[in-house]
Amino acid sequence: MDRYEGFREFVLARGPALSRTAYLLTGDHQLAEDLLQQALTRTAVHWPRVFAGGNPEGYVRRAMVNERTSWWRRRRYTEVGAGALAAPGAAAVADAADSVVRRIALARALAQLPVRQRAVLVLRFFEDLTEAQTAEVLGCSVGTVKSQAHDALARLRALAPDMLSEEATA
Amino acid sequence: MSLRERMHELADGARSYADPDAAVARARRRRVTSTAVPLGVAGLVLSGLVLSGLPWLPADGPAEVDHRYPAAVAFETAPPLPANRAVGTASFVYGRCTPTRSACEPFLVLPDGKQYALPEAPGFGTILVTLSPNGRWLGWSNGIEFYLRDLHGQRERMFRGKSGWTGARWSPDGRWLVLSWNNMGEFTIIDMNTGKGTFLDRVPGWPTVVTNEGNWIVWDTPFEGGYDVLDPRTGRTEHHRVTPSVGRAGEYALPPVLTPCSCTAMVPLFPSGTVDPYFVHGPVVAIVEVDLADGHVITRLDLPRDDGSWHPKVALPDEGILLLHVVPDATEIVQLNTISGQRLVVSRLPAGVDVILRGAGTPTS
Numbered sequence: 001m002d003r004y005e006g007f008r009e010f011v012l013a014r015g016p017a018l019s020r021t022a023y024l025l026t027g028d029h030q031l032a033e034d035l036l037q038q039a040l041t042r043t044a045v046h047w048p049r050v051f052a053g054g055n056p057e058g059y060v061r062r063a064m065v066n067e068r069t070s071w072w073r074r075r076r077y078t079e080v081g082a083g084a085l086a087a088p089g090a091a092a093v094a095d096a097a098d099s100v101v102r103r104i105a106l107a108r109a110l111a112q113l114p115v116r117q118r119a120v121l122v123l124r125f126f127e128d129l130t131e132a133q134t135a136e137v138l139g140c141s142v143g144t145v146k147s148q149a150h151d152a153l154a155r156l157r158a159l160a161p162d163m164l165s166e167e168a169t170a
Numbered sequence: 171m172s173l174r175e176r177m178h179e180l181a182d183g184a185r186s187y188a189d190p191d192a193a194v195a196r197a198r199r200r201r202v203t204s205t206a207v208p209l210g211v212a213g214l215v216l217s218g219l220v221l222s223g224l225p226w227l228p229a230d231g232p233a234e235v236d237h238r239y240p241a242a243v244a245f246e247t248a249p250p251l252p253a254n255r256a257v258g259t260a261s262f263v264y265g266r267c268t269p270t271r272s273a274c275e276p277f278l279v280l281p282d283g284k285q286y287a288l289p290e291a292p293g294f295g296t297i298l299v300t301l302s303p304n305g306r307w308l309g310w311s312n313g314i315e316f317y318l319r320d321l322h323g324q325r326e327r328m329f330r331g332k333s334g335w336t337g338a339r340w341s342p343d344g345r346w347l348v349l350s351w352n353n354m355g356e357f358t359i360i361d362m363n364t365g366k367g368t369f370l371d372r373v374p375g376w377p378t379v380v381t382n383e384g385n386w387i388v389w390d391t392p393f394e395g396g397y398d399v400l401d402p403r404t405g406r407t408e409h410h411r412v413t414p415s416v417g418r419a420g421e422y423a424l425p426p427v428l429t430p431c432s433c434t435a436m437v438p439l440f441p442s443g444t445v446d447p448y449f450v451h452g453p454v455v456a457i458v459e460v461d462l463a464d465g466h467v468i469t470r471l472d473l474p475r476d477d478g479s480w481h482p483k484v485a486l487p488d489e490g491i492l493l494l495h496v497v498p499d500a501t502e503i504v505q506l507n508t509i510s511g512q513r514l515v516v517s518r519l520p521a522g523v524d525v526i527l528r529g530a531g532t533p534t535s
Contacts, residue, residue, distance in 0.1 A: 004197070008190040015188030023184035024177060033187035037196075038464070040188060044197035102171070103180045126177040156173075 007047050011040060014057050021061060024122045025068050027107050039063035061127070062137045065119045109159045117152035124149055199468075236489075238305075239503060239517040240283035248277055248285035251308075256322050257286065259305040261517070262503065265524040274524050278308065278321075298337070303344040303430075303486060303529030307362070311335040316349050318360075329358050329367050339531040341380040342430045342485065348380050348402075357402065359384070368403075375400040375407065378425045379531075381432040387462070389425045396465075412437075412465040417458070426460070429485045434468065435460050436491055436508070438482045454480045457491065459508060471508050478502075484530040492527050501525060 015036075022032035022039075042063045043050055050059045110118050116138065123134040124145075131149075135142045171179075235241060239261050251257065261281045265274030276288040276299050288299060289310060300309040308319045316335045318327045329335075331351030339348045347360040349367075355374065360367045375398060377386035388398040388407075396411045417423055417439045426435035438454040455475075459468040473480045478497035485491045495502040495515070503517040503525065519525065526532075 004194050007194060011188050011190035011193070015190075016186055019187045020181035020184045022187055024181050029185055029187075032184065034463075036187045037189060037193060040190065040193035041196045044190075044193045047197075099179060102176060103183060106176050106180050121173070122177070125174045126181065128174075153173075 004044060004047055006051055007044055010051075010056055014060075018057070018060055018064075021122060021127065022064055024110070024126055025064060025119060027111055035064050035067055036060075038067050042067075058137065061123075062139075065123070065137055066139075068115055068119065105160055109156050112159055113152055113155060117148050117155070120145055120148040121152050121156075236505065236514065236516040238281050238489075240279060240281065241517060243279060243283065243285075243517060243519045245520060246285065248287045251278060251286040251288055251319075253326075254324055256320075256324070258321060260301055260308065260321055260528070261305065262528060263288065263299050263301060263308075263526040264519055265526075267522055267524055269522070276310075276526075298532050299526050300338045300340070300530070300532050301526060301528045302347070302362070303340055303342060303484075305528045307344075307347075309338055309347070316358075318347075327365065329360070331356050331358060331369065332371070337532040339377050339380045340529050341382050341384065342428045342432050342529065343382045344529070345382060346380050346384045348377050348386070350376065359402065370402055373400075373402045374405055375402070377402075379428045379435070381428065381462075383432070387426075387428070387435070399462075410462070410465050412460055412467065417456075421455070423458075424454070427482055427484050427491065429459075430487045433462055435462055436482060436485060438480075454482060457482055457506075457508065469508065471506075471511060483525075483527045486527075486529055492530075494525055494527075497521075503527065 022036040026032045050056050123129045131145045135145045261279045265276050267274035278286045316329045333352035337350045349358040355372045358367045375388045378389040379387045386400045398407045400407045421439045424438040426437040439456045456472045458470045481494040491506045493504045495504045501519045502515045505514045
């Protein structure tokens with residue numbers, strides 16, 4: 001039996017969603033590709049065990065978060081802000097300008113956050129993970145998730161008061 | 171609009187970054203190099219699957235003749251390289267050196283063993299001649315201009331800087347040839363696909379090796395655990411760390427050679443304290459392969475201790491690492507498969523010669 005059996009199907013099915021997470025974690029297409037491919041490589045190396053664990057997507061997500069933190073520690077990559085954002089797609093129509101402004105504002109604000117705080121926001125407000133699930137992915141306590149999320153939101157509000165009202169985090 | 175909605179709006183700008191085939195190929199390679207080699211289980215890594223993922227390595231099997239090389243080379247009278255006709259792909263260049271190595275006469279060698287005398291190439295104890303990785307292009311200099319000759323035809327190009335020529339570096343795929351000139355920071359970058367040469371000055375670095383993308387890897391000298399990747403066209407530099415340390419305690423890392431993908435580097439190691447790292451390269455006791463994407467050490471291969479010395483020179487497609495093995499009575503060209511550890515002597519030359527292999531830069535630049 002091929003030890004990678006099922007891996008390709010998994011990536012084809014979940015690749016788009018994982019790509020979106022990678023993009024939010026990095027804010028840059030090239031870094032997102034590097035991040036996701038490194039995480040997928042790690043996953044492939046341990047595929048039989050990961051597959052048997054029953055949650056390969058969670059494994060990849062955790063690998064991405066850990067790898068992103070590792071990059072930050074090594075300071076290998078230049079942090080990229082809104083300048084690296086893609087132009088709006090062809091579907092952008094009348095409200096395209098507003099959408100672009102919002103995306104740039106959020107990207108710039110996220111780029112100002114420490115890596116762990118950014119990861120907490122992505123996992124909590126994009127992946128819709130619970131605090132306990134987020135803690136598991138990050139390898140920390142629920143209390144740490146709470147404090148990191150609190151600090152991240154406070155910083156976002158300070159960076160972009162117009163963008164993030166109290167209700168906007170709902 | 172909530173933060174959740176804003177996040178999804180931002181994520182709509184993502185592309186598809188997932189490539190399962192690339193991930194599996196890389197995983198296969200990591201599994202092989204991180205498990206099979208340290209255990210010495212060479213048999214496990216000889217499957218066609220592994221070899222198909224590492225096309226730059228020579229296939230294993232019974233020792234065979236490699237028809238890209240003459241099995242043996244002897245000193246013989248050789249005609250000068252003809253200027254008006256093609257001679258075909260070269261195998262390598264060697265220099266017949268005086269006993270004190272104060273001068274070496276260069277000779278071009280073809281796969282069938284035929285030799286041609288080359289124009290004099292001034293150097294101190296070596297020959298400043300270079301061959302492209304595919305053996306088609308021969309480069310040499312009179313100390314001022316640099317000449318590039320197409321061995322498949324008669325074409326010859328001349329390049330000149332603002333000062334004397336000092337050396338050359340090829341990218342593993344042969345697309346880029348970087349010439350260095352005597353003045354600090356002056357280089358000519360030749361795109362072999364177009365033949366266009368671009369002169370640059372004030373480049374803030376010197377290429378230890380040149381990648382297939384045209385970037386330069388500037389190795390720490392003395393090695394302190396890192397290297398810079400420099401884009402010579404913009405001057406932009408990124409520093410990378412190699413983790414964990416490439417060598418063991420007491421070992422010193424020499425500048426590396428790039429593998430054909432230019433995604434990994436082969437770093438020779440020798441015991442520190444035995445030689446001056448700035449001037450003497452050897453004796454090399456091991457080679458480690460480093461992933462240039464993340465500085466990860468993939469594998470280590472210890473070289474056998476014998477009465478000779480090992481000199482890693484270049485890595486070529488389908489050939490693995492090419493080393494010179496200098497023994498008391500001969501100089502051998504050896505192909506090394508870093509996965510299986512198998513070595514194949516592909517050519518044997520008289521003792522005391524200097525050998526320039528395809529794709530290897532000049533020894534001094």
